[in-house]
Amino acid sequence: MDIAFPRIEPSVAEDSFRHGSGRSLPVARIELGGVPRGAAIVLCDAGALERDAAGFMNGLAEHGYESVAVDLSPTGGDPTGTTDRDLVSDVAVLVGRLGERGWSPAQVGLVGYGFGGRTALLATAEFALGAAVSIAPSGVADAWSDALPPLIQVARHVRTPWLGLFGQQDPGAPADVLARLGSYLGGSPAHTEVVTYPGVARDFYRDARETLAHVASFDAWQRTIEWLDRRVVPRPTPLAAEWQRRVASAARA
Amino acid sequence: MSEYIEVDQEIPRFRVNRKVMTDPAVFAVERERIFDHSWLYIGHETELAKPNDYVTRTVAGRPLILARDAKGKVRVWVNSCPHRGAMLCREPKGNARFMTCFYHGWSFNNSGEVVSIPDDAGYGAGFERPGLAAPAKVGSYRGFVFVSFDPDIVDLPTYLAGAKEYLDLVSDQSEVGMRVLPGTHEYSVKANWKLLTENSYDGYHLVSTHQRYLEMITAAHGKADISFASNSIAVNLGGGHAVMAGTPASGAALGRPLSEEAKHEKAEHFERLRQTHGDAWVDRMGGTRNLVIFPNLVVIDLVMGVLIRRIEPVTPDYMEVSAWQLVPPEEGEELHRQRLDNFLTFWGPGGLASPDDVEALETCQRSYAAQRELPWSDISRGMHTPHKGMNGEYQMRTWWRRWHELVAGEALPEEPQAPLPDFFAGQRQRPASATAEAK
Incomplete structure (x- = not known):
C-alpha cells in the first residue's frame, strides 16, 4: 500500500562555509512544524543535489526528520584544492546550522551518498553525532584527487555509529578492500556495520524494476531509517519534557 | 521423606522418582520455587x-x-x-x-x-x-551476569558460595580478561532439563556413551588414557552447586594433541600466569572442572576449552540449550585454531560427544513413560565412601538435595566427604581483581 504524503519542496539558498572550506554553496532545507523527531544532514553525491536532495529529504521528513542537504564535492577543476579537512569543516558548519535550530549533535543523523558518503565516514571520526550512514561511498579504494586520498588509507576509528552500504558490483569498493575497512572500523569505540548488496552496482540505492536492484534500494532505505531511529536522540514533545521535569523533580525530592 | 527422593543411609541408596521428569505439576513448582528464587x-x-x-x-x-x-x-x-x-x-x-x-x-x-x-x-x-x-x-561476578526475580534473595557472591573459586579458576586464565567468542551454539533436547544438569558433570558415562569420541582420541594420540579419573574428585560447593574436578592429567588426555607450536605457546602463557597467581593456583588451572551452578548454569573447562552452557526448561519434556566458548583473547592464531577445533569436536551440536549425550537423555525421557512399572532412577554411586571421585554421583546428589529442599521443603541428610587432596586446595598467591557487584 502506497501512502501519498504531501511532497515538501525544499528551500534552497546559498550558504557561506566561511568557517569551513571557505566556499559558498547552495544548501537545501526542509524545516518541519510541530515537534520533529530529529534532524539530518544529507550529503549528496557529486553534482546530484538538484536531482536527489528533495527525494531523500522528503523520505526523511516522513519519519520525522527535518534536514539540510548539500553537495560538498569539489567543483569543476577544483581550483580551491578542497581537502578532507575542508570537507569535515564544512560538515561542522552544517552541524552548527542545525544547532541554531536547537538540535544537539546527538539529535542529528548524517546520511551521505557517493562523494557525500565518503565525507560522512570521515566526519564520524571527528564528531559524536547520533548516527551516520554512508550509502555507496565513492573513493574507497581509489583516490578522488591528490587532495582526497582513498578512504581505506585515511579512514579513522569513528565516534559516531556508522553504517556503510555498498553494491557488490561497485568497482570502486572491491570486496577485499571493504573487508579491510570493515575490520579496521570494527575496532572503533562506536558500533559500525558494513552491508554489501549482491548483484547490484554502485547506484543500488536508486529504485529500479530489476528485482535485485529494487530489493537493494528498499532495504538500503529501510536500514538507513532504522539506523537513525535506533540512535538519534529524539526531541521530546512538550508533554514529554514536562514528564521529564516531573521525574527529575521527584528524584531530587 | 517426600515422594520425589528416597534416601536410605544404611544400604546406602539415593533414588529419584521419575515423575519429577514428567509431571507438569512438578515443573510448575520448579518454576515458582526454584526459578523465581534463584540467581x-x-x-x-x-x-x-x-x-x-x-x-x-x-x-x-x-x-x-x-x-x-x-x-x-x-x-x-x-x-x-x-x-x-x-x-x-x-x-x-x-x-x-x-x-x-x-x-x-x-x-x-x-x-x-x-x-x-x-x-x-x-x-x-x-x-x-x-x-x-x-x-x-x-x-x-567476573563478567558472568545473573538475574533474579526475587527481591529478597541473598547477594550474588553469597549465593555462589564455593562456586566463586571455580569461576575464578576459569576467569584467571587470561591476562587481559576472558572473553566470550561471538556466536552461540543453540540446540534443543526432548528431555527434562534436569537430565542435562546431571549429565554435565557425570564422569561415569564417559567411556560408555562417548565411545565415538574416545575412538577419535585413540586414533589421534595412539591411545586413550583415562586413568586420570582415579585422581579426579567431586566437591560440594554449597548452595546446591558442585564440581567434578581433575588434575592436569585429565586435561591432557582429552582433545586432539596440540601442535608443537601450540604446546610452546600454552606453556609460555601458563608460565606468565605463574608469575601472577603462583604455582598452586596455576597447577589447578591446568586441570579440568565440570561445574554446575544451581540450578541451570554449567561451566566446563575441559578439552582445552571453556564452555558456558545455559539450560532453559521449556516444558517437562523439552529444554533449550545455549552454549558459548570463553577464551583468552591474547591467544595466538595456532593455539586458538586448535582450541576451536577441540571445542567443536567435543561440544558442538554436531560434534562427537554432545549428540551422544542428547540421544542418551532423550531415550531416558521416552522410557519414563513406563514410570509406573519402573518408578525410580538410581543416583547412589560413590555414596558408600567419603572419597568422592568423578565416577561417582555425589555431585548430582548435591544438586538434588538443594532441589529437594526447595521443591519439597525438606532437607535431606548430608553425606560425609573426605578432606580435599592438597592439589585441589591450592590458592592464588595474590587475589586477582575479582569483583562482585550488585547492579
Missing part, C-alpha cells in the same frame, strides 16, 4: 563489547534484554513494551541506543526510560509514562 545466568559482559550492544535471552520463560547502555553500564530489561506487550527487540543481538516497539511506536532508551510516544497529546498532561520493567536483581 540465573543470562550472559557474559564481554558479549556486550560496545555501548548500546544488546542480546536477547529467555530466562525462566521471561524474554529479557541484556544490554550495555550508552554510558557503558550493563542493564537487563524485560523485552516487552509496557504499553501493550509487544517485544521491543526481536533479534538475538544488535546495537541500539533506542528500542522502538513496532506495534504502536513507543520508544525507550537502553536506560529503560520512555523517550517517545507517538501523538502523546492523546494521553493528557497527567499521564504516568511507564519505563521498561526489569528483574528484581542483576548481579555480575
Whole structure:
C-alpha cells in the first residue's frame, strides 16, 4: 500500500562555509512544524543535489526528520584544492546550522551518498553525532584527487555509529578492500556495520524494476531509517519534557 | 521423606522418582520455587563489547534484554513494551541506543526510560509514562551476569558460595580478561532439563556413551588414557552447586594433541600466569572442572576449552540449550585454531560427544513413560565412601538435595566427604581483581 504524503519542496539558498572550506554553496532545507523527531544532514553525491536532495529529504521528513542537504564535492577543476579537512569543516558548519535550530549533535543523523558518503565516514571520526550512514561511498579504494586520498588509507576509528552500504558490483569498493575497512572500523569505540548488496552496482540505492536492484534500494532505505531511529536522540514533545521535569523533580525530592 | 527422593543411609541408596521428569505439576513448582528464587545466568559482559550492544535471552520463560547502555553500564530489561506487550527487540543481538516497539511506536532508551510516544497529546498532561520493567536483581561476578526475580534473595557472591573459586579458576586464565567468542551454539533436547544438569558433570558415562569420541582420541594420540579419573574428585560447593574436578592429567588426555607450536605457546602463557597467581593456583588451572551452578548454569573447562552452557526448561519434556566458548583473547592464531577445533569436536551440536549425550537423555525421557512399572532412577554411586571421585554421583546428589529442599521443603541428610587432596586446595598467591557487584 502506497501512502501519498504531501511532497515538501525544499528551500534552497546559498550558504557561506566561511568557517569551513571557505566556499559558498547552495544548501537545501526542509524545516518541519510541530515537534520533529530529529534532524539530518544529507550529503549528496557529486553534482546530484538538484536531482536527489528533495527525494531523500522528503523520505526523511516522513519519519520525522527535518534536514539540510548539500553537495560538498569539489567543483569543476577544483581550483580551491578542497581537502578532507575542508570537507569535515564544512560538515561542522552544517552541524552548527542545525544547532541554531536547537538540535544537539546527538539529535542529528548524517546520511551521505557517493562523494557525500565518503565525507560522512570521515566526519564520524571527528564528531559524536547520533548516527551516520554512508550509502555507496565513492573513493574507497581509489583516490578522488591528490587532495582526497582513498578512504581505506585515511579512514579513522569513528565516534559516531556508522553504517556503510555498498553494491557488490561497485568497482570502486572491491570486496577485499571493504573487508579491510570493515575490520579496521570494527575496532572503533562506536558500533559500525558494513552491508554489501549482491548483484547490484554502485547506484543500488536508486529504485529500479530489476528485482535485485529494487530489493537493494528498499532495504538500503529501510536500514538507513532504522539506523537513525535506533540512535538519534529524539526531541521530546512538550508533554514529554514536562514528564521529564516531573521525574527529575521527584528524584531530587 | 517426600515422594520425589528416597534416601536410605544404611544400604546406602539415593533414588529419584521419575515423575519429577514428567509431571507438569512438578515443573510448575520448579518454576515458582526454584526459578523465581534463584540467581540465573543470562550472559557474559564481554558479549556486550560496545555501548548500546544488546542480546536477547529467555530466562525462566521471561524474554529479557541484556544490554550495555550508552554510558557503558550493563542493564537487563524485560523485552516487552509496557504499553501493550509487544517485544521491543526481536533479534538475538544488535546495537541500539533506542528500542522502538513496532506495534504502536513507543520508544525507550537502553536506560529503560520512555523517550517517545507517538501523538502523546492523546494521553493528557497527567499521564504516568511507564519505563521498561526489569528483574528484581542483576548481579555480575567476573563478567558472568545473573538475574533474579526475587527481591529478597541473598547477594550474588553469597549465593555462589564455593562456586566463586571455580569461576575464578576459569576467569584467571587470561591476562587481559576472558572473553566470550561471538556466536552461540543453540540446540534443543526432548528431555527434562534436569537430565542435562546431571549429565554435565557425570564422569561415569564417559567411556560408555562417548565411545565415538574416545575412538577419535585413540586414533589421534595412539591411545586413550583415562586413568586420570582415579585422581579426579567431586566437591560440594554449597548452595546446591558442585564440581567434578581433575588434575592436569585429565586435561591432557582429552582433545586432539596440540601442535608443537601450540604446546610452546600454552606453556609460555601458563608460565606468565605463574608469575601472577603462583604455582598452586596455576597447577589447578591446568586441570579440568565440570561445574554446575544451581540450578541451570554449567561451566566446563575441559578439552582445552571453556564452555558456558545455559539450560532453559521449556516444558517437562523439552529444554533449550545455549552454549558459548570463553577464551583468552591474547591467544595466538595456532593455539586458538586448535582450541576451536577441540571445542567443536567435543561440544558442538554436531560434534562427537554432545549428540551422544542428547540421544542418551532423550531415550531416558521416552522410557519414563513406563514410570509406573519402573518408578525410580538410581543416583547412589560413590555414596558408600567419603572419597568422592568423578565416577561417582555425589555431585548430582548435591544438586538434588538443594532441589529437594526447595521443591519439597525438606532437607535431606548430608553425606560425609573426605578432606580435599592438597592439589585441589591450592590458592592464588595474590587475589586477582575479582569483583562482585550488585547492579
